[in-house]
Amino acid sequence: MGDQQGGRVGSAGIASVLRYLLAEVHPEDRAPYTMAEVATGAGVSESTLKAIKTGRGNPTFATLESLAEFFQVPAEVWVNPADPAAVIAGHRLEQAKVAAGVVSIALRADGLDAEGMDYVRRSIDQARRAQGLGPAKTGLDLRN
Incomplete structure (x- = not known):
């Protein structure tokens, strides 16, 4: 993913979103997911996750879609320039409205x-x- 006009920039932006998801998006009654749980649930390797998390990875769109699906967030979270929490809240609000x-x-x-x-x-x-x-x-x- 290259630079995005007016949005997050490349690997660093994707890494930032993944760190947010790992820390904040999990069921209320449990601690955050482990890297192993996310890797298994999203069908990617732990080494791929670690590379993405540190900004060294170059994930495919399919990988980002799988991660979004695992965390039950819109794939838009990776490219929307808004704060990930706002993107997720907006998506949940839209789901609730329907x-x-x-x-x-x-x-x-x-x-x-x-x-x-x-x-x-x-x-x-x-x-x-x-x-x-x-x-x-x-x-x-x-x-x-």
Whole structure:
């Protein structure tokens, strides 16, 4: 991958994203994935991962797609000039919006003051707990 106008630059940018994914993208109830877990799950060698992580690798698009799939993030994360956390949060928000009823709930909340929005958030959290889902993973503080 060559230089990208206005975005991250080559191997260093890809390395930065991989380091972010390794440190931050994992199930809440466990520590970050090990290199061995990522290598096995993405179907790449540990040496390839280490090379990418240090900025010495020249990964193929297929490798980057496999890594994105493993971490369940959009492949766009590798090339989007925005912060990886923002790219992932935006992708998750888009996924949530297309889920049944989410857009309808958001439209119904339009115009509510801060107290009303807080009530809606608490109600949703209570419904999630009642269904055994645990807290929502927003990745964003949507109150501001």
